[in-house]
Each structure stands twice: as structure tokens, then as C-alpha cells.
Amino acid sequence: MKAIEQRLPQEFDKSFIVFRETGQYFPCPWHYHPEFELVLITSSTGRRMVGDHIGYFEKDDLVFMGPKLPHVWMNDSEYINGEADCFADGIVIQFVENFLGDKFLNIPEMAGLKKMLELSGRGMVIKGQTKEKINSLMKEMVNMNGLQRLSALFTIFDYLATTTEYELLASPGYVQKTTVQCSDRFNKVTEYIMRNFDSDITLPEVASVSNMAITTFCNFFKEHYRVTFIEYLNTVRVGYACKLLAEKNKNVVEAAYESGYKNLANFNRQFKKIKNMTPTEYRRTVNME
Template structure:
């Protein structure tokens, strides 16, 4: 999918920008920007696309997104139904690596942070106790400015650089954004998939939206997402199934139908191929890890 260049508002002389956003749903076009972004989800759930990685997101998640890394956080359908009780909100910290200077980043003491920023080009999700610590620091940054804000940023980067509770998302071979005139139609295909994945998805319809033949569209899609159209669709459906199983307490059969599968055996196979667990094993594992959330 071709991303859109996105310009982050910035004041003169501002090295670090902290931004709080609250709306009905997150900006839902695949985009990129030259700034590194630390993103804390404070409200909302849905599916995230970072480089060539697909996954779910929810309240409390924290991600580190490197410069020019294509990404989009697409909220669940219910966030598009104008429910005043549902909001999507996040706190984001933006900065450009170049602001720190090559000499500073070359210091031996800063090497772990330099390595972290290099890895951020693949996208990083933060987990465990590190996630809790970073969340507190990000919340505090909303009230800071000047040098205190700068110091707080490096406290977070140092914490992440030394932590083992981080996971790289996009593949090593992902080569970043490519600008062309196709961004709108590809995002239209993306919107079609996200709006209809719980029903029958037509490959011909997706190709028509992209104004391509089916064969040309399949080649194009694989080239730019590193996944076949079928793989992409299954990952979205199974990601949604994971949320239904652990949050809404749906049974396996109901979940399969809700996610667009009319064959329970095929759903079980896809679920295990993508998550490494059967649906029942996944539910059991989550109950053991987060007993209070399902009590």
C-alpha cells in the first residue's frame, strides 16, 4: 500500500513535540513522516499496520515508530458509528533524529540509543514492566517543556534501549515508503477491506477499486505489502477474532462467523497458522496471563 506524506505541526525552536489527540477515530490513511514517534494509546481499539506488520491495538499500548515508516491505526467499525461514548485518543511524542547531531549520537554512552533508533525504522511495540514505566513518563511529559521535556525523552529512550521487553514489528527487508499518485486508490482498497472483512470479500472488487486487472492487482499488492491478498485478509480477520475471544467472550463458532469464516475448520487452521495456538489454547493462555480481565 502506498503511504501519504504527513507533516507534523511544529513550532519554531521546538526539538520535542508532545501532542494529545482525541477524536471519534484515528486518522485512517496509511502515512509516514520524518519524525520518530512514541505513541501511547489512551482510548480506542482496532487494527494497526506498521510497515509490513499487521496487529491489533488497544488502550495502554505503546509503540515506537521510526522516521518515514508507513503506518496507520484503523479503529474498529463501532468507532465510525458516531457513538458519543466512544473516542479514540493518544499521546504522541515527536522528534527528529537529526536534531541531536551526529557527534552526540556517536558517543559511546549513547550507542544503545543509537541502535534503538536504527531499529525503530521497523516499528517497535513495548511490553511488560517497561510499558508501565514508559506510560507514566509519557503522561508526565504532557506537563513538561524546555529542557525538562528533553531530559524526559532521553530517559524514555534509554529505558527502551536497555529493555528486553520490546518487539520489532516490520521485516528486515521492508524498504520504507514510495511516493506516487496511487496513494488514494490503495487507501480506498484498504478501507474496503476494513469495512467488509466480516463478510465475503471479493478480490475482483478490490482490483476494481484499484483500477487494475485481478492479476496485476495481486502482483502489485504482494510487491507493496509482502503478503498475498489472502494472507493480508486472514491476518486482519484473525486479529479481530483474537479481540472477540478475549474481550467480548464470544465462543469460537460465533467468532468465526463474525470474522467472515463460514467454515469452522478453516478458521481453526488459519488461527493456529497465524497465532501459533488454537482458539481454545489462545483463550486459556490469556486467562492465565491476565486473570482479572476475564473474571
């Protein structure tokens, strides 16, 4: 399933987009765009795909996504067939990174938000009280204009910058290989994995990159990533395999090999463990009309 680039209409006198989508069902295809995006579902149910993540949405579902991350919201069959007792309805906020100027995110007060914007490259579902507060504001913003609407967006930024109530969606390996320069040990390890996950990367090798003994590195990795190095590496590889299966003309064997697996049985086992379905089932799911 090839993602296409789509844009929402923006009013000439507005610096960001607040858009209401309503109809029998959500019509958008698998797509991406250069803006950050908040998507609030106010009515209907169905399946949402964000990168290689497949989940389900219902009323009040709230997702925050970074630029160029492919996604789609697909309603359940009763909406497609016109048998549902309500319309599909949602509210979308879109903004580009520099909509308030190139230096906006570099001021000290934006440090927390900047971190969340970086994490949103994988997509995140917002939960708990943070979700309730943002949902309430987004519903009001539909009828706001001018400084009132901008003020509401800044309040949302504050909620995002200070919350821990979220779950990341797409796996790290789904995104393109990083080219970000490393400034510390944590980033150096992450970049090395993202550059080399499709090769025979070993524990002693990656430990040496961080200038740690293997035991020290394993403890460091588990503390910072909350999983073991091998578990993280498999998550990255399976995520990249999902990208190949969904967006390129690759069969399962090719996707396994190009993701760093030399053993097809191990690939299938790890894929099912992480995605709760086989590679073939995943490919069939993401290519459903």
C-alpha cells in the same frame, strides 16, 4: 493504498514534538514522516498497521517507529459511527535523528539507543515494565515544558536503550533494499540477502558470502537470526510482496514473481503461513477505507 507524507505542527521554541490526538476517532490516513515516533494509545481500540504488519491496539498500547515507515491506526466501527462510550485518545512524541546535533548519537553513551533507533525502522511494540514506565512519563510530558520535558525524553531514551521487552513488527523485506556498507560477517549476510532476495538465491551461495561451510553457516544463521535461512528468506520475500500489494498497482502473480517466487502455489502457501491470510485477503485488508 498509497502512503502520504504528513507532518505534525512543531512549536518554534521546542526541539521535538509532544502532541495529543483526541476525538471521536483517529483521523490520520496511511502515512509516513521523516521523524522517529512514539505512539501511546490512552483510550480506544482498533487495528494498527505498521509496514506490512497488521495488529490490534487497545488502551496503553505503545509503539516506536523509525522515519518513513508507513503506518496507520484505525479505530473500531463503534468509534467511527459515534457509538463508543469514550473518545479515541493518544499521545505522540516525534523527533528527528539530529535534533540535538549531528554528533549526538556518536558519543559512547548513545550506543544502546543507536541500536534501538536502527531496529525501529521496522517498528516495535514495547511491552512489560518498560511500557509501563514510558507510558507514565509520556502522560506527564503533555504538561511539561523546557528542560523538564527534555529530561523526560532522555529518561525514555534510557528505557529504550536497555530494554529487551519489545517485538519487531514489519518484516525485513518491507523496507527498501539496504545500501549500508558491511563491517562484519553478520551485516554482510544481511546485506546480501536484502540485495538479492528477489533472485534465485541459494544456501551454498549465501554461505560462500560469509566464507563458511554450509553446515557452519546454518548453525551461525540459526544462532543469530533465531530462524533458519529459508524461513528468514521467506519472511523477507513476503514482506516485500506486501509492500507491492499495498503501495503499487501489482496483482498477486506480479507481486509473487517480483519478490523472488517462481511458483505461485509456494508463494501463496508461504504468505498464508507468515501473515495468516492469503495475498488477496491482505490486499483487500490494507485497502479498506
